[in-house]
Amino acid sequence: MAMGWGVVLRGFLPLCLRRLACLTTNNYMGARIRPVRTDLTVTCRYPLWTTHPVRTLHLCPNLCAGHNKWSKVKNIKGPKDAARSRMFMKFGMMIRIAVKEGGSSNPEFNLALANVVEQCRGKNMPKASIEAAIKGAEKSKAGTQHTYEARGPGGCMLLIDMLTDNNTRSHQDLKHLLNKHGAALCDGVRHNFSRKGVVVAQGQGVSSERALELAIEAGAEDVQETEDEDDKSLLQFVCDMTELKKVRTSLEELGVRTVSAGLEFVSHTPTQLPQAQLEAALSLIEALSDCLDVVRVWDNIQAHD
Structure with a gap:
């Protein structure tokens, strides 16, 4: 019987292996x-x-390219959400500054605060977040505001507005960031800028000639063409600080849809940069804008023709 089973197994195992x-x-x-x-x-x-x-x-x-929902969220939505969050944090700091300088948390009695709130609405900042920032401005820990002067790649000039509760840390972080991008703190830069009122309006479908006519009719000193982060055309109407409200009202009466209005530093000595130095300067400005303590960066950069 044992021998019979051995014969069966000897025939069975090779068959199994062949099948496998x-x-x-x-x-x-x-x-x-x-x-x-x-x-x-x-x-x-x-x-x-x-x-x-x-x-x-x-x-x-070819069927494993990774084009799934998570890759789109990680590579597209994630960075956009991070940039949006940083932008809202900057607006929160700007609200704190406006409340501190204007002495009131009521936009009706604080023109600077009213301008910042309007900018927040223009960037679709939630109403609840705006109200929370205004309410928390009076109770928040007192911070100090500084405007640093710097010279960047190609000799371009920068004004860096910062709000911080730790001056030593922010100053060291700023110096490290500037040195990393070939820039440095420099005195005397402020003399190349003037404090002006700036009204920002939509520029789609408006020619350069028509924009200049609107500036003259509204009482503005100058008009500049620019773009927002979505590459949409914008017009910046520059005027004296005391004429800001009047110029905006006049533009709206002329049928121009304004986006925001506020006080800014405007350069009266623009610097032209070649392409290589222009890219380095823009990289520096982007790095400064990503810094949490930096509220705003002004520059005198003009692209080389």
């Missing part, structure tokens, strides 16, 4: 595994396994 080899190697490179019928009832009374349909395997690398 057929199952695992014949069609592997073709990326399709087909079920192989294994009927061993001739050798053994009961089959050792049964076959089931196998799902087709796709091994083509």
Whole structure:
């Protein structure tokens, strides 16, 4: 009896191996595994396994490109949300400054605060966040505001407005950031800027000639063409600080849709930079804007023609 079972096993094992080899190697490179019928009832009374349909395997690398929902969220939505969060934090700091300088948390009695609130609304900052920032401005820890002067790549001039509760730390961080991008703190830069009122309006469909006519009719000193972060055309109407409200009202009466109005530093000695130095300067400004203590950066950069 033992010898009989030995004969059966000697015939059974090679058959199993042949079946397994057929199952695992014949069609592997073709990326399709087909079920192989294994009927061993001739050798053994009961089959050792049964076959089931196998799902087709796709091994083509083109189907594994990673274009899924998470990759879009990580590579597109994530950075946008981070930039949006930083922008709202900056607006919160600007509200603190406006409340401190204006002496009131009521926008009706504080023109600077009213201008900042309008900028917040223009950037779709939630109303609840604006109200919370205004309410918390009076209770927040007292911070100090500083405007640093710096000279960047190609000799461009920068004014860096900062709000911090730790002057030593912020000063050291700013120096490190400037040195990293080939810039340094420098005295006398402020003399190249003037404090002006600036009314920002939508510029789509408005020609340069028409923009100049609107500036003259509204009483503005100058008008400049620029773009926002979404590459949409904007017009900046520059005027005297005391004429800010009047110029904005006049523009709206002329049918111009204004976006914001506020006080800014405007350069009266622009510097032209070649492409290489322009890219280095823009990289520096972007790094400064990402710094949490930096509220605003002004420059006198003009692209080389």
